[in-house]
Amino acid sequence: MFVYRSAATISPVDYMVCSHRLRWPELLPWVAIIAAYFAFPSYLALGAQVMIMVLFALSLDLVLGYAGIVTLGHAAFFGVGAYTAGILAVHGWEEAITALPVAAAVAGAVGLVTGYIILRTRGLTLLMLTLAVASMLGEAANKANWLTGGADGLQGITLRPLLGVFHFDLFGRTAFVYCALVLFAGWVFVRRLVHAPFGRSLTGIRENAARMHAIGAPVRQRQIIVYTIAAALAGVAGALEAQTTQFVGLNVLSFDLSGAVLIMLIFGGVGRLYGAFVGAPLYMVAQDALSRLDPEYWFFWVGLLLVVTVMFARGGILGVADLLRRKVMR
Amino acid sequence: MTVALETRGLRKNFGAMVVTNGVDFKLAAGARHALIGPNGAGKSTFINLIAGRLTPSAGSVLLAGENVTALSQEARVKRGLGRTFQINTLFANLTVLENVTMAVSERLGRGGDKLRFAGSRRDIVEEAYELLKRLHLAEDALRPVREIAYGRQRLVEMAIALGLRPRVLLLDEPAAGVPSAETAVILDVMEALPADMAVLIIEHDMDLVFRFAKTITVLVRGAVLTEGTPAEIVADPRVREIYLGEGRHG
Amino acid sequence: MKAGAVPRQERVSAVNEFLSALVSIMFHGLAYAMILYVVSVGLSVTMGLMGFANLAHGVFAMAGGYVAISLMSRLGLSFGPAVVLAVLVVAAASVVLERLLYARLYGAGEIEQVLFTIGLIFMSIAAAKFMFGSSQQELVLPAALRGEVSILGRMFPTYRAFIIVTGAIIALGLWLGLERSQFGARVRAAVDNRRMARSVGIDTDRLFSLTFALGSGLAALGGALGGELLTIHPAYAIEHLVYFLTVVAVGGLGSIRGPFLAAVLLGVGDTACKYLLPDIGAFFIYFALFGLLLWRPAGLFGRA
Amino acid sequence: AETVKVGVVLGFSGQASASVDQMDKAINLYVKQHQAELGDIKLDLIRRDDTGPNPDMARRLAQELITRDRVNILTGFFYTPNANAVAPLATEAKVPMVIMNAATSSTMRLSPYLVRVSLTQWQQSYPLGQWAAKQGVKRAYTAVTDYGPGHDAEAAFIKGFTEAGGKIVGSVRMPLKNPDFVPFLQRIKDEKPEALFVFVPGSKDATALMKAYTELGLAQAGVRLIAAGDCVPDNELASMGDVPPGVVTMGYYSAAATRPQNKAFVAAWQKEYGPDSIPSPFAVGAYDGMAAIFYVIEKQHGKIDPDRTMALLKGWRNDNSPRGPVMIDPETRDVVQNMYVRRLERVNGKLENVEVETIPMVKDPWPRLHPQ
Amino acid sequence: MADCLTLAGVSAGYAETVVLEDVSLTVPEGGTLAILGRNGVGKTTLLATVMGHTTLHRGEITFCGRSIGTTPIHRRSRAGIGYVPQEREIFPSLTVEENLVIARRRGDWTLERVYELFPSLKERRSNMGTHLSGGEQQMLAVGRALMGNPRLLLMDEPLEGLAPVIVDMLMGAFRRLRQAEGLTIVLVEQHARIALDFADAAIVLDRGRIVYDGPSATLRGDSERLAGLFGVAAKAASA
Numbered sequence A: 001m002f003v004y005r006s007a008a009t010i011s012p013v014d015y016m017v018c019s020h021r022l023r024w025p026e027l028l029p030w031v032a033i034i035a036a037y038f039a040f041p042s043y044l045a046l047g048a049q050v051m052i053m054v055l056f057a058l059s060l061d062l063v064l065g066y067a068g069i070v071t072l073g074h075a076a077f078f079g080v081g082a083y084t085a086g087i088l089a090v091h092g093w094e095e096a097i098t099a100l101p102v103a104a105a106v107a108g109a110v111g112l113v114t115g116y117i118i119l120r121t122r123g124l125t126l127l128m129l130t131l132a133v134a135s136m137l138g139e140a141a142n143k144a145n146w147l148t149g150g151a152d153g154l155q156g157i158t159l160r161p162l163l164g165v166f167h168f169d170l171f172g173r174t175a176f177v178y179c180a181l182v183l184f185a186g187w188v189f190v191r192r193l194v195h196a197p198f199g200r201s202l203t204g205i206r207e208n209a210a211r212m213h214a215i216g217a218p219v220r221q222r223q224i225i226v227y228t229i230a231a232a233l234a235g236v237a238g239a240l241e242a243q244t245t246q247f248v249g250l251n252v253l254s255f256d257l258s259g260a261v262l263i264m265l266i267f268g269g270v271g272r273l274y275g276a277f278v279g280a281p282l283y284m285v286a287q288d289a290l291s292r293l294d295p296e297y298w299f300f301w302v303g304l305l306l307v308v309t310v311m312f313a314r315g316g317i318l319g320v321a322d323l324l325r326r327k328v329m330r
Numbered sequence B: 001m002t003v004a005l006e007t008r009g010l011r012k013n014f015g016a017m018v019v020t021n022g023v024d025f026k027l028a029a030g031a032r033h034a035l036i037g038p039n040g041a042g043k044s045t046f047i048n049l050i051a052g053r054l055t056p057s058a059g060s061v062l063l064a065g066e067n068v069t070a071l072s073q074e075a076r077v078k079r080g081l082g083r084t085f086q087i088n089t090l091f092a093n094l095t096v097l098e099n100v101t102m103a104v105s106e107r108l109g110r111g112g113d114k115l116r117f118a119g120s121r122r123d124i125v126e127e128a129y130e131l132l133k134r135l136h137l138a139e140d141a142l143r144p145v146r147e148i149a150y151g152r153q154r155l156v157e158m159a160i161a162l163g164l165r166p167r168v169l170l171l172d173e174p175a176a177g178v179p180s181a182e183t184a185v186i187l188d189v190m191e192a193l194p195a196d197m198a199v200l201i202i203e204h205d206m207d208l209v210f211r212f213a214k215t216i217t218v219l220v221r222g223a224v225l226t227e228g229t230p231a232e233i234v235a236d237p238r239v240r241e242i243y244l245g246e247g248r249h250g
Numbered sequence C: 001m002k003a004g005a006v007p008r009q010e011r012v013s014a015v016n017e018f019l020s021a022l023v024s025i026m027f028h029g030l031a032y033a034m035i036l037y038v039v040s041v042g043l044s045v046t047m048g049l050m051g052f053a054n055l056a057h058g059v060f061a062m063a064g065g066y067v068a069i070s071l072m073s074r075l076g077l078s079f080g081p082a083v084v085l086a087v088l089v090v091a092a093a094s095v096v097l098e099r100l101l102y103a104r105l106y107g108a109g110e111i112e113q114v115l116f117t118i119g120l121i122f123m124s125i126a127a128a129k130f131m132f133g134s135s136q137q138e139l140v141l142p143a144a145l146r147g148e149v150s151i152l153g154r155m156f157p158t159y160r161a162f163i164i165v166t167g168a169i170i171a172l173g174l175w176l177g178l179e180r181s182q183f184g185a186r187v188r189a190a191v192d193n194r195r196m197a198r199s200v201g202i203d204t205d206r207l208f209s210l211t212f213a214l215g216s217g218l219a220a221l222g223g224a225l226g227g228e229l230l231t232i233h234p235a236y237a238i239e240h241l242v243y244f245l246t247v248v249a250v251g252g253l254g255s256i257r258g259p260f261l262a263a264v265l266l267g268v269g270d271t272a273c274k275y276l277l278p279d280i281g282a283f284f285i286y287f288a289l290f291g292l293l294l295w296r297p298a299g300l301f302g303r304a
Numbered sequence D: 001a002e003t004v005k006v007g008v009v010l011g012f013s014g015q016a017s018a019s020v021d022q023m024d025k026a027i028n029l030y031v032k033q034h035q036a037e038l039g040d041i042k043l044d045l046i047r048r049d050d051t052g053p054n055p056d057m058a059r060r061l062a063q064e065l066i067t068r069d070r071v072n073i074l075t076g077f078f079y080t081p082n083a084n085a086v087a088p089l090a091t092e093a094k095v096p097m098v099i100m101n102a103a104t105s106s107t108m109r110l111s112p113y114l115v116r117v118s119l120t121q122w123q124q125s126y127p128l129g130q131w132a133a134k135q136g137v138k139r140a141y142t143a144v145t146d147y148g149p150g151h152d153a154e155a156a157f158i159k160g161f162t163e164a165g166g167k168i169v170g171s172v173r174m175p176l177k178n179p180d181f182v183p184f185l186q187r188i189k190d191e192k193p194e195a196l197f198v199f200v201p202g203s204k205d206a207t208a209l210m211k212a213y214t215e216l217g218l219a220q221a222g223v224r225l226i227a228a229g230d231c232v233p234d235n236e237l238a239s240m241g242d243v244p245p246g247v248v249t250m251g252y253y254s255a256a257a258t259r260p261q262n263k264a265f266v267a268a269w270q271k272e273y274g275p276d277s278i279p280s281p282f283a284v285g286a287y288d289g290m291a292a293i294f295y296v297i298e299k300q301h302g303k304i305d306p307d308r309t310m311a312l313l314k315g316w317r318n319d320n321s322p323r324g325p326v327m328i329d330p331e332t333r334d335v336v337q338n339m340y341v342r343r344l345e346r347v348n349g350k351l352e353n354v355e356v357e358t359i360p361m362v363k364d365p366w367p368r369l370h371p372q
Numbered sequence E: 001m002a003d004c005l006t007l008a009g010v011s012a013g014y015a016e017t018v019v020l021e022d023v024s025l026t027v028p029e030g031g032t033l034a035i036l037g038r039n040g041v042g043k044t045t046l047l048a049t050v051m052g053h054t055t056l057h058r059g060e061i062t063f064c065g066r067s068i069g070t071t072p073i074h075r076r077s078r079a080g081i082g083y084v085p086q087e088r089e090i091f092p093s094l095t096v097e098e099n100l101v102i103a104r105r106r107g108d109w110t111l112e113r114v115y116e117l118f119p120s121l122k123e124r125r126s127n128m129g130t131h132l133s134g135g136e137q138q139m140l141a142v143g144r145a146l147m148g149n150p151r152l153l154l155m156d157e158p159l160e161g162l163a164p165v166i167v168d169m170l171m172g173a174f175r176r177l178r179q180a181e182g183l184t185i186v187l188v189e190q191h192a193r194i195a196l197d198f199a200d201a202a203i204v205l206d207r208g209r210i211v212y213d214g215p216s217a218t219l220r221g222d223s224e225r226l227a228g229l230f231g232v233a234a235k236a237a238s239a
């Protein structure tokens, strides 16, 4: 929802037609990323991990924020993507970039199949089913020692230098730039998607599915599609994680990860595209800083941060930003 | 006469309670037909069955001769069925214009477009805006639906259905909650509908019904009691007793 | 003696063995189920009736355990009074928390509630670790509950038998007291539409406080009673969260009977699976969850 | 003066925080006791929390420690996957890495810059299998937690036990997230083996397992429990209830050990952390890790050269460890140490792991059995 | 006769938005007031303000001699104000009977009596609240308000969606109630004729202000004035 006050000057039609125009604040994340590369050369590894989480949270936003599907099992797709990329690399597919679409396809396929089965339910039931899917995959990965390395993790991932030139260095420069570029592509894609009629119709489904049926929108199909797309995107994030870490552990399928990405997204703001860009960095940096200050009790402070956010900042950080902006404009 | 909509032996029960009891019904193309009957007679249920929101326990629904009983709601909409809801079913947090645009773009098959911006189809937004103007809703175009008065929300209900340009339009008490003055707007809009559109309206506002409908079906306890012109219906003592009451609308 | 006698005897003993296996599966399964039930039914109340996605429910169970154990070890109370007092203390504390924090989020979306309650879990883990240390606490049972009793010719741990009986009594009490009273209807009305509920004269604030206290009190009861089986340690709330949620989801939100049946199904099923098919033991709960929820999306006793 | 930076990557928060807490205390204690030996060399310990089995985070933290903090030595590593994920970095950056806990044998092959001061599953469960068979146990059942270390322990025990003539009558793998062990044990009780071998991760699971063992009266039913040391961490014994005496475990350290080095250690520990606090094997792992690190620092006078460090560590030996003599195998860089057969007994009303037999200087048998 | 409800200089609205401005009115005990006006002029807001659903910016609301401007909603209800909201607001997760029972307070109105008034509700007593037809929901909303045995009944378009016979029946019932039990009624109604027939007094709102306040008889006879006030000429004439 935009502030309709500003619309007084232009016709409603113009206002709506322009609603997808790129606004300057939307470029801020990119400025920040480029600046970070030069300003914090010793934090690039953290930077890469943050961007991976941003991409992951972005994919969750499609499902949660736009389609209104609350999931506690989004790590399933992240994990599948990570294992796909990892297993490919272990078995000789050492080219990183081409492994991404494969990871996306496999994760997307898992999303399609599970989405088809579980998306007929709603609410707590759906929540539990998403959780069950992720947990079953996690258990399966634990059992399939021969393929995944089980609890010891998948070892022996080696990658050829990107484009034959840039090898993944100890300082994480290559990883940083690589993640930034993939994230950029992901952002362009997701931004298109949510401003396209498809994205709008997701909002419609979330707001009132009964009416969507009555205007002839294939509700279930759209839900499955967005679930699949988000799964594929999460798979890409997972693949990036596997490639930059050159290791895959069972945690990529864990409940903790599903929870963490959920927290980051909500923290940033749900259903507004940039929640992921705000939430993931702030949360991870806060966690990093707090855990350094107080390695034993840092999550008390993180918990407090979350509670305070909810109490005083409905709609996450971006929600507050919106509110402030409106206050100022009044 | 071409039949736009037909039901054959349509039946619905919730548990032991029969709500629609073997209704055979025909709606001709271009019809202006009203469905009246006591509260709980099964009128809304009937519309829900036709629209596919409820699955019938028995019987079939035909749209322009095609049996659509097994089809989903959306498939029926694609075949030219449009409806409104008796109890507002809107996108409360979206603006009025967005509400209607959504319908228009689904009608044009653009609703699933993924890589083209919604705004790039100006014609769609313009069409929606035109509709708002016709329903005197233009000034509220950019307000979220939840903030506008109830009576105006009823008009948005109507606008969304019209945005689908259906061949068969089912209106479930469109004027309920709309003040007398604005009912005129609804009547105007309904009278300006394309001549070949079949309209079935449920309404308890007899003034509106008698002005608009050329034919009327009376539904009682899920079954058709009688059918006829407004004059015939008013004259029918059974209808007066069960539904209209005495001393009015005469 | 005829030659067939020996095999028959063998057969009899095989049947006996099977039966005794069955008995022990039922027994241990039920004990586990009762604890799951007592904790989860509280969640069914807060989440189902009040519509609050209270992921931090386990915190109250954990608190119940810690308080009971502390009362016993520091003040020397005996088991029974310690448990009762712990329930009261936690219920009272939960009301404070409810008034101060939870109440502000009743209108908020479930997403906000999730974030908030996860925050609470984090804080509770750290707080518990700070106050009680990171290792688990031992619940010292009274002598009467230690040792074994004989049931149907087999020996079983007394404590578990006690849990089963207590759990069943609580279930019955709740069912009579809650499901069949107007209390639940009032709470649901208040959740459906707070403003309208007030407009028919319901004091929703007080009602919610009461309900919340009930839910957390039950959690505390489950935590304290079951402390020997589900041991009390700082990460308790997060560790068993999935189980509690499962019981509630399978049982049907807001139902009192539902979680009972669900807990029994899951408890006994889990135990049977561990006993009979241990290698897929870890999958059982998820398979069960999957199957049951696809079969009955609203849970066993859920409202559609 | 020189500054030596040591990065400590451990799960300070998360599932194993109880054990990690022990390790952290041991590290602090060692530093406190031995600081003086460093003279004016400044030791900078940089602790980072990897929050649990979280290899990507562990790797990132290690990467930061290496590139940003420029640590000379990495240590910590509670979990195998975390150690495994960091190992390639050790090679790439040439940073020696002292593993204080992670106990999977194969890890050592991932980098030439690794040494381990804790133990391996094989080192403890393989000799236990042999010992059990030699005690005349014929039929044994194994029950392990269904994850990497559990699988290792299971394989090691079975190998040792069957090589020495025992017979396995059944094996079960128990899920990682498992609040209740009773069903498994009930099943085993019904099978009536002579002995039950168990491996579960320490802490919570260990206590739950011991409680289930007690509750079901397995001992009375004639099933002897023999277990990997992880099942009876010294610091958890107090909360295990009325465990029947006679549980036998194999481990590298017991707080109850009577050798003077240990008495001194326990005394120092309790002086520091209170009379109720009991050091666990995890603590000793970390304590010895610090000893090794101090050794290389002193030898190089604070100028840490990676290769020289590795050379010093290979063959490092410490006879003053609370656990008895301990050394690093120059070839595998893995720990060589005494393994102790311990019996759980009540001493002055408190449960203790009393050492009853010593198997001297055990090497990890795994590399021998699994040549590269 | 004592005054049942008084509004003095009331300004109210939603959060900062002001919808009602300087509204004053009085309803005597046992009296009936019709509130008329176009779409969106603030009729609902007026009733909602008496019930306490809106933000009261200024002014005084008195019920039975007591100021209730800051009284919590549920106390207003307990003090004897019944409310039939425009959108019915049936509790969807309660059955029909539960919807009624939770609103019960001591008095003449009992479950039986409500069922007597609306027999079709009795037939549907175990239906979920929203599994009712629109008209039935309306009956339930009225029944629920009556269950509280109010002294003042606020009804926001209670006739919407009801069949003509039921409308007649209901209006008859209200008349009897007023006579027999001295119930005070404030009625918002789109059909001016019905409302004016029923009520002693009427007010007409326009954009949040009262533009007419007087006996309904005056308006009833003067369709031109009515039309001037809010353009219902067509409607009134046709009736």
Ligand SMILES: Nc1ncnc2c1ncn2[C@@H]1O[C@H](COP(=O)(O)OP(=O)(O)OP(=O)(O)O)[C@@H](O)[C@H]1O
Pocket (backbone or CB within 6 Å): B014, B019, B037, B038, B039, B040, B041, B042, B043, B044, B045, B046, B086, E124, E127, E131, E132, E133, E134, E135, E136, E161
């Ligand atoms: N989901 C349901 N379950 C059970 N009964 C239902 C359900 N939906 C509707 N009914 C019942 O079916 C009957 C018919 O309802 P319907 O909504 O079709 O009536 P209607 O003719 O539209 O009445 P109104 O004029 O009051 O809107 C009602 O008595 C209602 O209680």
Ligand SMILES: Nc1ncnc2c1ncn2[C@@H]1O[C@H](COP(=O)(O)OP(=O)(O)OP(=O)(O)O)[C@@H](O)[C@H]1O
Pocket (backbone or CB within 6 Å): B146, B147, B148, B149, B150, B151, B152, B177, B179, E014, E017, E019, E037, E038, E039, E040, E041, E042, E043, E044, E045, E046, E086
């Ligand atoms: N929740 C809300 N927030 C902001 N403005 C609102 C809200 N609800 C109503 N309004 C505005 O208050 C004004 C009065 O609305 P109200 O619902 O009282 O009108 P009404 O006379 O009852 O209309 P109707 O005949 O359609 O029921 C309208 O302009 C409406 O847009």
Ligand SMILES: [Mg+2]
Pocket (backbone or CB within 6 Å): B043, B044, B045, B086, B172, E133, E134, E135
């Ligand atoms: Mg209807």
Ligand SMILES: [Mg+2]
Pocket (backbone or CB within 6 Å): B149, B150, B151, E043, E044, E045, E086, E156
């Ligand atoms: Mg209104």
